[in-house]
Amino acid sequence: MEFFLQLVLNGLVVGSIYSLVALGFVVIYKSTSILNFAQGEFLMLGAYVCLAITAGGRVPFLAAFLLTMAFSVVLGLLMERVILRPMIGEPVISVIMVTLGLSSILKAVVQGIWGTDTRPFPAIFPAHPVQIGPLPVSQGYLYSMVSVGVLLVLFSLFFKFSRYGIAMRATAFSQQVALSMGISVKRIFALSWSIAAVVSAVGGILLGGVRGGVDGALAFFGLKVIPVVILGGLDSVLGAIVGGVVMGVLENLSGGYLDPIFGGGVKEVAPFIALVAILTFKPYGLFGKVKIERV
């Protein structure tokens, strides 16, 4: 029972970070219909930038965190303006390839500057665990879950009530209608990329804090999030949140119980097996908008 609870808890922590990164995915997909395969690299770059600021200049963590956010905003704006805007109206394969190309460039930049070794991340969470019921829980887990929760609530409120949030939803609904209501669709696109870069960077920093180190493996989170967004429905913010938590728990449970049978690696492949099943039976996910088309 304790093993089970421990697995579920691990799943919830990783899942909450999945939710955050998936939110970035969904925001971009909703407003621009682009599936961003470079999301994992945004996450990795955010973690490394934060690490570089804290390690180099003796900057306190909070300041470094805010600087990383500012960096991510600029990164998102730049990517949208330079690389993605020329791709408007191009076929799906071109858009997929451009984000894959982008991911190679970002990976190369990170490797070129910081190398491929794992770098220790500053201890941003207190080390000693707290006792919850029968389980000792590391404080990093709690902090990261709470901060993800707060961020997700903030973003939900932003989409629901703020002027820009409403403009983003209008753009997602119909770009033409949004344009005729005086919304600058270009600005919305730029905003979506910034938001995606920012939430990924937060995810990267939290992961760095929880794992205690950053390396190239962080980029794999970008691919891991794909089953999450498909489960939730590609264009649903709520779906991203629910999907992230469900996938996190699923992969930890299957890893925990099936790894001894298959000799490891189940954790990595389980989300993708789930992905095939979801695509076969419910391609638009739990909360996605169903597009009916028969050929």
Place this chain on the structure above:
Amino acid sequence: MSMMRCGDFRTTYAEDMAIFDTALARRLLLAFLLALLLLPLVATTYWLDVSNRTLIAVVAAVGLNILTGFTGQISLGNAAFLAVGGYATAALAGKAGLPFPLVIPLAGVVSALVGMVFGIPSLRLKGLYLAMATLAAHFVVEFTVTHWDSMTGGVNGISVPAPHVGGFAFDSDRRLFYLILPITAFLLLFAKNLFRTKVGKAFVAIRDQDISAEVMGVNVYRYKLLSFGVSSFYVGVAGSLMAYQAHIISPENFPITVAIDYLGMIIIGGMGSILGSVLGAIFITLLPEVLRLLSGALADTYPQLVGLLASLKMGVFGLTIVLFLIFEPDGMAARWHTIKNYWKLYPFSY
């Protein structure tokens, strides 16, 4: 006898369907192939290895282009098909001891069958969703290959004997070149001809507008599956040749980045163009070699460059894809045609 014609002067359907515009073009291509046959006499072992890898990449790129470029089905699973071809070769040649004229086509067929299974979701899924289904397929195959120890040797890999028939073995890069070149040439000719037939035209119709294709009597589902089959046959043959060339294969030979490399080849070369697949495959395979030579030449002035080679290669690869997509979305093949057309009426073009 002119190299090219300055316009279209075709008077019969046969002329319109011909692969080569002029007899001279056909003869030049033949001469080029014959010249290639002489390559092993002058090239070093290292460059022979590079040429073999290039030819294998050409086969795989043509295969992927049949599926993605001509039929419009985006596949991120081609590294998995490559792995299936490779491991089928290891089993058929290593365990069963079959000669290569049987092994290579059989490896292609096994890969084609697996490819068709992965193609089943294409009945319901299009575009982005199909890309994700094939991505999932990649990870499933990778997991299987890593964990099916008795068949694949797991993470340690499995060795593949040199291709042999009768008493003769292609056991050096020089001999392998004479095996790989004819296979590549034949598969290229086959692909070129495929798109002059009903099947090939059905593929293109599905890419352009699947609903119209269905209305015109093309069985969309059957042809989509067929496209998956033909494409993964090509990729499987490439995987088989790759296994023969590498002597030992392990899951590390087939990461997801390989699939991205092949997609990069057809994007840079030109989607929906056989010539484009060839150019793109050559470009992407030679890119690291050129970078290596460059960094070697600059090693005296910038010694840190050698250490950065891996990231440099990745960065240049990504940048090339992005730049091509923004400035020349139709790839090198389109650029080649532009250049050719410029010379058509030279120096009297208007």
